[in-house]
Amino acid sequence: MVKSLLHKSWPKDVPNELEYRLGEKPLHEYLIQNAMDYPNEPAYHFYGKEITWHQLKEKSMRFAQFLKNKGMGKGNRIALFMQNCPQYLIGHYAIQMIGGIVVPLNPMYKSSELEYFINEANIQVIITGQELYQLVANITHQVSSLQFVVTTHYADFLSTNNTLPLPDELNMKRQEIKDSFDMLSVIEGNNPIEQVEKVDIWDDVGLMVFTSGTTGRPKAAMLTYGNALFKTAASAHGYLIGAQDITLASAPLCHIAGMVMGVNIPIYSASSCVLLTRFDPEAAIKAIETYKVNKLYTVAPMNAAILQYPGIENRDLTSLELNFATSFGMQVDEELANAWEKVTDGCLLFEASYGLSETHTCDTIMPIDKVKHGSCGIATYDTEIRIVDMETGTDLPPGEQGEIVVKNPGVFKGYLNRPEDTAETLRDGWVFTGDIGMLDEDGYLYFKGRLKEMIKSSGFSVFPEDVEALLSEHEAISQVAVIGIPDEVRGESVKAFIVLKQEYKGKISEDEIIAWSKETMAAYKYPREVEFLDSLPATSSGKVLRRLLKEN
Incomplete structure (x- = not known):
């Protein structure tokens, strides 16, 4: 897709060219x-402690x-x-x-x-x-x-x-x-x-983030100092974040989006940030009131929790101007945006961006003056986004769905010690995301789903092979396959299909497997549902067909 289409809707108040605030340095x-x-001047506020x-x-x-x-x-x-x-x-x-x-x-x-x-x-x-x-x-x-x-x-x-x-x-x-x-x-x-x-900012690796790529257990995506600088600067300039702003960071800093918003942007822009250990509605509301936070990153359930908080109509959220959010578990749609605008007396809520770990996230920005709910916005600075046919690899015109392919200075160097996986995902500087999407006539990207079988639970990536490997450590389990199932709170939850070893059949329950999993793996990852089967659907080569499990 040509750049003229991708930047057709570029916001009028945002500079067309990216110039680093202090130059090209880590x-x-x-x-x-x-x-x-x-x-x-305060860099961070931490529950009353000024740093x-x-x-x-x-x-x-x-x-x-x-x-x-x-x-x-x-x-x-x-x-x-x-x-x-x-x-x-x-x-x-x-x-x-x-x-x-x-x-x-x-x-x-x-x-x-x-x-x-x-x-x-x-x-x-x-x-x-x-x-x-x-x-x-x-x-x-x-x-x-x-x-x-x-x-x-x-x-x-x-x-x-x-x-x-x-x-x-x-x-x-x-x-x-x-x-x-x-x-x-x-x-x-x-x-x-x-x-x-x-350091050589465009060659030396400064960050390794675990991600699935398109398949398999988590792999370490190697990101350079320059990848971080570029994506941080693109987001800060795209949303006009400067030293005059006060932000709030409550999303996990270990997550790539939380890292950009809580670790990188305050340092790049010299803005002041209120840091919370985790999201809590009362703490977030009081932080906004106390420190007059004006720019905020959230995931949609955070907004819903604040909107539903008892007595919220009597709290003062009027300092908020912009709220860039991510659709995890629920959509950042027009209904949510309108309710948010009402309780904050005018704060604009919109989908922040599309991105993935391999590109240091934030591949798109939402034009503040031309918000399109349901979309992820337009390509950010120096970024090309194509939609390609999943079989032929040819570019598709606006309005047609295909695989999202991305190229920009945020693209990673590859997966650590995984040359085959790197070659599958990174081709001539383009990241083949494994995600399905569509561009409209104005260059707005619409995310439609995942080609890969990764499960998105509470905003975290859950890789089927990873959960399966952990479950396989249980002494009663002979075979296992996991899929994502819809969950109103988490977006998706994990369901495990298990073939028990013969000597354990009838002697262990699904609930016991769930309880063991809860003690063995992260809360967003352990299966909420378990179903025992006599066998798993598989190809002649033995590869489990998860799609058949989804269809049942």
């Missing part, structure tokens, strides 16, 4: 410059020196396994200051999942919340690459004067964990790093 250098330009640009830079550089002293440097893979907190931000930028690679891990993962991810990415260090440490300790003998662990107590970065209701994690007592380094102690015990590592 985001941690933006952080350092922000500390020079606005040393005492200035100078403080964030200083703590990041001190932690970077600790990592360097421990032998970490360019190319080392260091995981962040914790809830949203200032320590996450410090860890992220400290890792990149030494030229390391950030590997986000969802704090909902259990030990079996951690073992897979650590081995797959050859992770050398994990920085984790103290409440999650035991999950790491459980598998240290199964992960030869792991050299040491850093733990943190979230309350270390709290004020004594809390302005927002605290989640449980922030009320926990501090634990002394002997087999790990305490993050606050090592920050206080080191001088700031004298010089950050020089």
Whole structure:
């Protein structure tokens, strides 16, 4: 599809060309410059604790020196396994200051999942919340690459004067964990790093995000420092986010969209951000009221929760101007947008973008002056989107559905140690997304579904092969296949079809399998339904036909 069509609806107030605010440099250098330009201005607010640009830079550089002293440097893979907190931000930028690679891990993962991810990415260090440490300790003998662990107590970065209701994690007592380094102690015990590592922003990998690609268990998508800079700048300029704005981050920072909005955009734009450990309606409402948040990223169920909150009509959300949202579990449609506009006295709510981990997400933006509900907006800066026939690969005209194919400076380098999977997804600089979509005559993209069998549960990607591998560890299970089924709350939930070993038939129930799964894997991933079968539908080569399970 030609660029003239893709940018036919470009918003009038947004610059046509992308110019980086401080030039073409990695985001941690933006952080350092922000500390020079606005040393005492608040970078983040954390339940009443104000963290200035100078403080964030200083703590990041001190932690970077600790990592360097421990032998970490360019190319080392260091995981962040914790809830949203200032320590996450410090860890992220400290890792990149030494030229390391950030590997986000969802704090909902259990030990079996951690073992897979650590081995797959050859992770050398994990920085984790103290409440999650035991999950790491459980598998240290199964992960030869792991050299040491850093733990943190979230309350270390709290004020004594809390302005927002605290989640449980922030009320926990501090634990002394002997087999790990305490993050606050090592920050206080080191001088700031004298010089950050020089990186080639378009070639050096700064981030590895686990994703399915088109098939298989999760793979580590390798993203460069430049990928992050480009997509962050495109989103910030596309939605006119600047130093004058105050944003709110409550989506998981370990998720690529939450990372862009909560980790990257505040640093790029030098805007102030209110950080929540997790979404809570009262905390979010009070944060908007207290800090006069004017630009907000949400997933649609967050908006619904606020709209349904008792007494919301008497709360003050009038500071809100723009709310870019994602349709997870429910649609960001005109009905929701109208209700949101009414309760906020004019805030514009719309679908934020289309994107995927392999492109550092945010491949589209919604023109603020030409919102089309039901669409994902138009191609963002320097981005081409094509719709191709799924069999022939030829381009399709507007109005016809096919596979979405994307090309821009945010496209990843490939999957770690997976050349065949990389070749399948990345072809001549184009990412073949495995998603079905359509472009209209004005260049707006409409997402229609997934070619791949990935399940989208509560906004998280669930890969059938991953759940199947974990279920196969159960002693009673001979064969298993999982699919996604509709769920009004989560969007989709996992259903498992299981063939029991002969000696366990009649001796174990579906509910027992579900209970075991709940203890073994993340909450969004474990099957909510289990069905026992005598056999699974399969091809002559033995490949399970999940589509037949969906049809039954």
